[in-house]
Amino acid sequence: MSTxxxxxxxxxxxxxxxxxxxxxxxxxxxxxxxxxxxxxxLLLFVVAPLxxxxxxxxxxxxxxxxxxxxxxxxxxxxxxxxxxxxxxILSVIIAAGTTMLCLLxxxxxxxxxxxxxxxNKNILLTLVMLPFWTNSLIRTYxxxxxxxxxxxxxxxxxxxxxxxxxxxxxxxxxxxxxxxVYTLFPFMVLPLYSSIEKLDHSLLEAASDLGAEPWRxxxxxxxxxxxxxxxxxxxxxxxxxxxxxxxxxxxxxGNSMLVGSLIRNQFxxxxxxxxxxxxxxxxxxxxxxxxxxxxxxxGSSLGNI
Numbered sequence: 001m002s003t004x005x006x007x008x009x010x011x012x013x014x015x016x017x018x019x020x021x022x023x024x025x026x027x028x029x030x031x032x033x034x035x036x037x038x039x040x041x042l043l044l045f046v047v048a049p050l051x052x053x054x055x056x057x058x059x060x061x062x063x064x065x066x067x068x069x070x071x072x073x074x075x076x077x078x079x080x081x082x083x084x085x086x087x088x089i090l091s092v093i094i095a096a097g098t099t100m101l102c103l104l105x106x107x108x109x110x111x112x113x114x115x116x117x118x119x120n121k122n123i124l125l126t127l128v129m130l131p132f133w134t135n136s137l138i139r140t141y142x143x144x145x146x147x148x149x150x151x152x153x154x155x156x157x158x159x160x161x162x163x164x165x166x167x168x169x170x171x172x173x174x175x176x177x178x179x180x181v182y183t184l185f186p187f188m189v190l191p192l193y194s195s196i197e198k199l200d201h202s203l204l205e206a207a208s209d210l211g212a213e214p215w216r217x218x219x220x221x222x223x224x225x226x227x228x229x230x231x232x233x234x235x236x237x238x239x240x241x242x243x244x245x246x247x248x249x250x251x252x253x254g255n256s257m258l259v260g261s262l263i264r265n266q267f268x269x270x271x272x273x274x275x276x277x278x279x280x281x282x283x284x285x286x287x288x289x290x291x292x293x294x295x296x297x298x299g300s301s302l303g304n305i
Contacts, residue, residue, distance in 0.1 A: 053277045053280055054277070054281055056273055056274050057277035057281050058071050058072065058073065058075070059274045060072060060074070061272045061273065061274050064271075065273075066271075067273055075274050075278035076278050078275060078278070079278060079279065079282060084262070084279075087262050090173075090256070090258065091241075091242055091259040092242075094173060094176060094177055094241065094256075096238070097177050098180040098181055098184065098238075099188075099237045099238045099241070101181045102181055102184060102233070102237045103188060103230065103233065103234060105185070106185060106188035109124075109128075110190075110192035110229075112124070114193055114196035114197045125193075128185075128186050128189050128190065131185075131186060132186065136246075139182070139183070140179055140183070140251065141250065143182070143250075144170060144251070147170040147175055147178075149168070149169075149170070150166065153169060154167065170251065170253075171254075171255050171256070173252065173255075173256050175256075176247060176248050176251050176252040176258070178251070179250075180244065183244070184236075184237045187233065187236040187237055187240070188236070188237050190233075191233040191236065192226065192229045192233050193229075194229060195228060196229070199222065199225055200225075203225075204221060232294075234294075235290065235291060235294045239287050239290060242258070242259055242286070242287065243259070243260040243263075243283065244258075245258065245260030245261040245264045248260065248261050249261055259279065263280055
């Protein structure tokens with residue numbers, strides 16, 4: 001008759017358990033010390049200001065500026081005014097147009113860079129990064145010289161008799177979009193270049209061997225595989241466009257006020273900090289929603305691939 005033996009459970013004494021916990025804490029201590037400055041920096045200069053802005057967005061503007069401790073939702077209701085809604089709509093339209101132009105110009109450019117030989121590739125990448133070597137504000141002032149009535153573009157068009165008199169290029173929505181595209185173009189090209197560079201070229205060779213035309217191979221292989229780069233480039237262009245106020249101020253003047261300029265004016269000119277805070281919170285919420293949509297669709301595209 002066989003007997004069943006039960007495994008013996010080895011229990012560590014309490015002192016051993018405390019010793020193991022002490023070893024774990026001693027190992028984690030250097031890591032905690034390393035990340036604590038970064039965490040403290042984020043808490044002081046990111047989280048705390050956001051909380052402060054959120055709190056004052058529910059307060060009331062004082063008679064001569066400042067903030068009065070009177071909790072209300074009036075600042076958020078003011079955003080529903082057609083004047084401010086139109087500014088938000090215009091900002092979204094210009095941001096979407098800027099993103100589409102950067103994508104249409106940037107995708108072929110990134111494809112050329114990825115397919116170039118190493119020497120030309122380094123030169124093209126340097127040209128893409130070249131604008132980062134100068135301040136974007138200075139570069140925007142350069143566009144004023146080119147676009148104004150007596151500027152370079154109007155002078156050139158007049159000399160070749162394409163126009164009889166100077167046309168209004170500066171202080172228009174087109175000028176604002178042009179300045180946005182010029183400033184944010186590298187943020188579209190670099191993610192696209194990274195995605196195209198990582199392509200498995202054997203797939204394209206297999207498609208060519210099977211008789212697929214180049215345009216069909218592009219639509220069926222290259223474009224789907226570079227969707228993550230497209231999403232990344234679009235999000236890096238669309239989101240900053242909503243908040244770049246200096247470009248719309250310099251190239252659009254008073255004719256193209258975007259939400260970034262509106263927020264700046266509320267804080268500095270109108271001294272209405274609660275309303276400016278409410279506009280900022282709404283912009284942050286919209287940005288988070290855009291990023292969430294990007295994460296959802298980029299994850300879906302990766303799953304489909």
